[in-house]
Amino acid sequence: MRFAGPMQIQRIDLDQPGDLLTGLHATYLAASGDDPGPLVPTRAFAWLVRTGGPGRRAEAWAASENGEVVGGYGLAFPQSENTHLGRLFPLVVRPERRGRGLGSALLRHAVDRVRAEGRRLLLAESPATGTGERFARAQGMTVAVAEARRVLDLRSADWTAFERMLPQVDGYRLDRWTGPAAPELYTDLAALMAGMNDAPRDGDVEALDYDVERVRLREESLALTGDDCYTVIARRASDGAPAGYTRIRLLADRSSDWGHQEDTTVLAEHRGRRLGLLLKLANLLWLREREPGIGRIITWNATSNAHMLAINEALGFRVLDEWNEWRLPVGPRR
Numbered sequence: 001m002r003f004a005g006p007m008q009i010q011r012i013d014l015d016q017p018g019d020l021l022t023g024l025h026a027t028y029l030a031a032s033g034d035d036p037g038p039l040v041p042t043r044a045f046a047w048l049v050r051t052g053g054p055g056r057r058a059e060a061w062a063a064s065e066n067g068e069v070v071g072g073y074g075l076a077f078p079q080s081e082n083t084h085l086g087r088l089f090p091l092v093v094r095p096e097r098r099g100r101g102l103g104s105a106l107l108r109h110a111v112d113r114v115r116a117e118g119r120r121l122l123l124a125e126s127p128a129t130g131t132g133e134r135f136a137r138a139q140g141m142t143v144a145v146a147e148a149r150r151v152l153d154l155r156s157a158d159w160t161a162f163e164r165m166l167p168q169v170d171g172y173r174l175d176r177w178t179g180p181a182a183p184e185l186y187t188d189l190a191a192l193m194a195g196m197n198d199a200p201r202d203g204d205v206e207a208l209d210y211d212v213e214r215v216r217l218r219e220e221s222l223a224l225t226g227d228d229c230y231t232v233i234a235r236r237a238s239d240g241a242p243a244g245y246t247r248i249r250l251l252a253d254r255s256s257d258w259g260h261q262e263d264t265t266v267l268a269e270h271r272g273r274r275l276g277l278l279l280k281l282a283n284l285l286w287l288r289e290r291e292p293g294i295g296r297i298i299t300w301n302a303t304s305n306a307h308m309l310a311i312n313e314a315l316g317f318r319v320l321d322e323w324n325e326w327r328l329p330v331g332p333r334r
Contacts, residue, residue: 023069052076195265261299
């Protein structure tokens with residue numbers, strides 16, 4: 001596709017991405033210049049663009065002008081459930097190239113690719129205010145799920161209060177580890193991750209099918225993205241049945257002081273016992289003991305997830321900014 005000036009959109013060969021993928025990541029960094037949170041580093045960005053994440057197939061496209069990448073997008077297609085949709089990450093244009101129709105051209109190109117795959121829904125995300133929000137609304141997108149990023153500053157946290165808050169939950173024990181889970185834990189993790197399907201989502205998005213294969217790919221991705229993690233699970237003491245799970249992810253080389261609070265879930269039959277609070281506090285206290293260089297923890301929650309928001313606010317997480325997941329219905333290919 002060509003438009004004003006010597007510019008074209010070309011597919012990135014994800015087996016030999018070379019300068020195009022490097023340029024797409026540089027464009028993402030430039031476009032995210034005022035983001036107050038941690039940005040996706042090179043290694044993790046390359047993995048996301050190449051794979052789209054476990055259970056997905058991905059492709060990426062770069063818009064170049066005079067040999068320089070000035071925009072582009074990544075597109076992931078789920079392969080088991082949600083085979084009716086595609087997910088954008090990222091869709092970006094260098095700030096100095098905005099206002100020339102490049103973003104609109106990239107989105108039209110992505111919509112054509114979604115149609116070519118026989119899919120009918122495109123999902124994307126952006127901050128709830130600013131350039132991304134204005135662009136999404138101008139393109140006819142509507143909000144699927146409203147989310148917020150919250151941050152816990154570990155440097156000023158009241159650790160004595162955390163220790164006092166740590167609940168005693170009879171009938172359960174905690175297991176913990178760092179790094180990828182051992183294969184013998186995959187079955188339990190699959191059962192626990194299925195509990196995340198209770199989280200708010202767009203009504204046109206299906207629950208994820210967490211099986212051992214998906215868990216295996218997820219655990220193996222840690223090494224591929226250059227990440228490490230601290231994980232705690234709760235088990236019923238009487239029979240060892242998995243009951244709850246939480247994980248904090250951080251860069252393996254510790255080149256950033258950010259940690260990411262990933263999924264926390266308690267299976268339905270074990271709720272109402274304060275296991276969620278126990279899991280998060282136990283993991284935070286362990287992280288503080290082992291990782292004094294980690295200064296901030298960031299987490300995402302749907303604004304409608306009242307239970308998890310209450311736990312995070314009790315721990316001292318404060319709103320950093322708000323984001324939207326956007327939806328764009330895609331008609332059949334003409």
